[in-house]
Amino acid sequence: MKSILRTADQPLPSMLLVRWLLFAVALGALAFASSGVRAQSDGFDPDEAALIYHKLTSDPIDFTAVAQRSPAVQRTSNFDRPDAIKVETARLQAALAAADPAREFTIRVNGNISQYDHERGEFSISLFSPGYYIPMQAFGQQYQIAFANADSARPIAMPKEVAREFDTQLNRIGRGVVNEVRFRIIGKGDPAGAVTGARVVRAEILRARLLDRQGRVLFTPEVQAVAAAAAPGAASVAAGTAATPFDLAAADVAGFRVGVKAKDLEATLQRLYGSVSRAPAGKSADPRFGGTLVVGDQGCANYPGRRGTVGPGSVCVTALFDTDDVVRSIRVERVFPYVNDEVFRKVLVGRYGAVGDARNLGSSYSLGWGPEIDRALLYDRSGPSRALTAHYVDNRDFIARSGNALPQIRIVLHLVDADWAAKSQR
Amino acid sequence: MGRTRRSAVACLLATATIAGCDRLGASGPEVSSAPSRAGEVWEIDRVADRATAPAAVAAYVNGLHVMVLDGDDAYAGMTRLRATVGSNGARVLKLPGGGEVQLASNGDAIELRLPSGEMIPLRKQQRIERK
Numbered sequence: 001m002k003s004i005l006r007t008a009d010q011p012l013p014s015m016l017l018v019r020w021l022l023f024a025v026a027l028g029a030l031a032f033a034s035s036g037v038r039a040q041s042d043g044f045d046p047d048e049a050a051l052i053y054h055k056l057t058s059d060p061i062d063f064t065a066v067a068q069r070s071p072a073v074q075r076t077s078n079f080d081r082p083d084a085i086k087v088e089t090a091r092l093q094a095a096l097a098a099a100d101p102a103r104e105f106t107i108r109v110n111g112n113i114s115q116y117d118h119e120r121g122e123f124s125i126s127l128f129s130p131g132y133y134i135p136m137q138a139f140g141q142q143y144q145i146a147f148a149n150a151d152s153a154r155p156i157a158m159p160k161e162v163a164r165e166f167d168t169q170l171n172r173i174g175r176g177v178v179n180e181v182r183f184r185i186i187g188k189g190d191p192a193g194a195v196t197g198a199r200v201v202r203a204e205i206l207r208a209r210l211l212d213r214q215g216r217v218l219f220t221p222e223v224q225a226v227a228a229a230a231a232p233g234a235a236s237v238a239a240g241t242a243a244t245p246f247d248l249a250a251a252d253v254a255g256f257r258v259g260v261k262a263k264d265l266e267a268t269l270q271r272l273y274g275s276v277s278r279a280p281a282g283k284s285a286d287p288r289f290g291g292t293l294v295v296g297d298q299g300c301a302n303y304p305g306r307r308g309t310v311g312p313g314s315v316c317v318t319a320l321f322d323t324d325d326v327v328r329s330i331r332v333e334r335v336f337p338y339v340n341d342e343v344f345r346k347v348l349v350g351r352y353g354a355v356g357d358a359r360n361l362g363s364s365y366s367l368g369w370g371p372e373i374d375r376a377l378l379y380d381r382s383g384p385s386r387a388l389t390a391h392y393v394d395n396r397d398f399i400a401r402s403g404n405a406l407p408q409i410r411i412v413l414h415l416v417d418a419d420w421a422a423k424s425q426r
Numbered sequence: 427m428g429r430t431r432r433s434a435v436a437c438l439l440a441t442a443t444i445a446g447c448d449r450l451g452a453s454g455p456e457v458s459s460a461p462s463r464a465g466e467v468w469e470i471d472r473v474a475d476r477a478t479a480p481a482a483v484a485a486y487v488n489g490l491h492v493m494v495l496d497g498d499d500a501y502a503g504m505t506r507l508r509a510t511v512g513s514n515g516a517r518v519l520k521l522p523g524g525g526e527v528q529l530a531s532n533g534d535a536i537e538l539r540l541p542s543g544e545m546i547p548l549r550k551q552q553r554i555e556r557k
Contacts, residue, residue: 250522255489255503257457264459268504271460272467272492313472315492334486339479347484351523390487411483 044107049145049185050138051099053201057188063092066139101185104206109134109179113156113170113210116163120155123163123170125210125221127179128154130345131194136201143199146190147183148354152224153208173212182207186226193345193355193367200358246353246369251388253413254332258420262321265330266293269317281320286376288424290323300333300410302397310395312337312408322420331379331414335395338406341365344392357384363394363401371418374425379414387418458506465496467551468536481544488521490538492551495529 054061067073067088076084114124126132128150136143147153158166170177187202204226210219251257256265262278269276273295281289296316298309312335320329348367349355357368361382368384375385383389391412394401401407469492470482485491489502500507500519509517509529516530516539525541535547 252489252503252505252522254486254491255493255501255505257504260457260459260504265504267462268460268501271462271494272503311472313470334491336482336486337476337479339476339483343480343483347480347487351487411486413487 044105046136046138046143047095048099048103049105049136049201050141050143051096052101052103052185053143053188053199055096055099056101056185059188059199061096061139063089063096066092069140104182104184106180106182107134108211109181111177111179112175113177116160116167118160121157121159121163123156123158123166124154125156125177125179127181128205128208128221130192130342133190133195133200141199143201144195144197145183145201145203146192146195147181147205148186148191148202148226149205149224150192153205153221156210156219156221169218176213177218178211178213178215180209180211181205189355189357191349191354193349193358194342196358196360196365246356246388248370248387248418251352251370251415253330253388253415254334256317256319256330256332256415258327258330258415258417260327262291262293262319262325262327265319265321265327269293269295269319273315273317285320288322289320289328290325291321293317293319293321293327296333300335300395301393302395302400302408304397304399306397310335322424326420328417328420329377329415331412333410333412336409336411339409341392344390344409344411348390352388352390356386359383365392366390371422373416373418373421377416377421379412387416387421389414456506457504458501459504460494460501461496465494465499465501467492467494468548469493469551470538470546470548478544478546481538481540481542481546484540484542484544485538485546488523488527490527493548495536500529 050061053059064085067085070088072088073081073084109127111125111127114126114129116123127134128147130150132146132150134145136145156166183203183205185201186204189200189202190196191202205223208221208223209217210221212218256268266276266278275295277294277297278291279294280291282292285292294317296314298306300310300314300316302310314335316333318331319327321327344365345367352369355367355369359366359382364380364383366380366383366389368386368389370387372385373387375381378385379389380391383391389412391410391414393410393412394407395410396403396407470485470490471478482491489505493503494501498509498517500509500517505522507519507521509519512518512528514528514530516528518526518528520526521541527541528537528539529548530537530539532547535549537545538548539545
């Protein structure tokens with residue numbers, strides 16, 4: 001994806017030129033990113049957008065560090081720099097206080113259109129496909145704008161006869177188009193869980209148009225508001241792109257829940273999987289836990305010397321119960337032949353709805369739902385600190401990773417009783 | 427509230443055959459331990475078949491990768507699902523997360539048809555002796 005963010009409603013202010021040149025260089029580097037789109041704009045102020053994001057989400061920003069890097073401070077002498085930093089910091093704090101979350105932005109982003117999908121009877125606008133985002137540079141940091149209701153704007157549905165003519169028209173312009181998007185910032189994170197990393201800005205598309213390079217309108221997508229796109233039964237839910245709210249009280253992982261009696265869980269595990277080990281929680285466990293129930297004592301992760309003993313179909317379960325014999329944490333793992341992470345993402349978003357937090361650490365990809373919980377209770381402390389987490393893990397050990405074979409995938413589902421965790425917090 | 431009461435009654439009636447019931451959700455499905463002997467355990471194939479792997483992931487996430495089928499009841503983990511009969515004669519289970527799956531007999535296997543339209547066979551579990 002390559003695109004240039006450009007004209008909106010106002011001419012390019014010359015004082016922003018230097019910043020935009022730096023921005024363009026940064027975007028050039030980003031062109032190698034698979035899902036980012038290059039962008040440039042004149043009516044869109046990234047600093048203002050970033051301030052709204054920080055104001056809405058309380059995601060902290062170090063204004064002193066930002067002030068130190070600012071041109072206003074860099075121009076001053078060493079003698080005057082401390083005072084200049086104070087002035088610039090105060091200016092930034094005032095700008096944050098004045099940031100208006102109702103502010104709407106218009107942006108133009110270069111993009112392209114997919115080939116016609118004959119089964120679904122539609123083209124797709126790449127910018128609105130899962131995993132695509134608009135990169136934004138502000139205050140010396142990278143932000144990613146992901147649209148919460150992108151799925152409603154993605155398809156260009158038309159019958160085959162009409163599509164042939166539209167396809168010819170697209171081919172004449174090299175399938176390159178300009179997406180004009182009017183949007184507002186509504187929060188943090190990509191509800192589809194496909195855009196990961198720090199500072200993912202959640203935005204709502206208010207209007208969109210597809211233009212050719214000369215500015216002629218090619219298509220006007222029908223945009224659903226975020227609330228409508230999240231309604232039960234909406235197409236976006238089935239497509240794994242929904243912003244459906246997550247219901248922690250009704251949540252289960254592979255049919256298992258927290259808050260049940262450990263003896264009942266033990267009986268069910270025995271029936272489904274065979275023998276179950278019951279043991280005290282151990283010294284390394286959180287002291288709030290009284291004991292564990294385990295299926296598959298050796299775990300489902302591969303490590304050198306163990307290859308061949310864990311394979312597709314292997315299941316491991318680890319439950320932790322409190323001193324009243326009530327299950328407060330349950331983790332289920334199963335090994336699969338290779339499936340790509342998009343299958344994982346779609347299934348999980350279809351099951352649990354809008355993702356609260358997502359992390360991609362290379363060999364693992366994690367999604368989280370529900371309230372934030374104490375990291376000490378988590379299975380993977382580098383993943384999202386949420387009550388329910390799902391992890392897609394390359395299950396090869398480090399020796400096997402040097403080979404060419406497709407990895408087996410271990411999918412881990414972990415649910416912690418968030419109410420209990422909050423009430424029993426030390 | 428009504429559903430909670432019905433679930434509670436069902437749970438009380440069922441205590442003669444099942445081990446226990448907890449946390450009867452006001453809006454969720456019934457939570458129950460699987461019967462210790464009644465019914466049969468069915469599970470998806472353990473073979474490394476990449477073609478059915480996406481369906482296996484969907485089955486797993488819903489707890490249908492291994493389940494007890496006991497008459498009209500299916501136990502996906504500790505979630506009890508009540509089967510109805512669909513228009514094609516297949517048993518239909520409504521999933522807690524929305525959508526429904528169909529279970530259709532096919533010789534020794536049961537075909538599990540997911541909301542996505544994908545299908546994956548279930549086979550009767552051969553008891554695995556764990557060490």
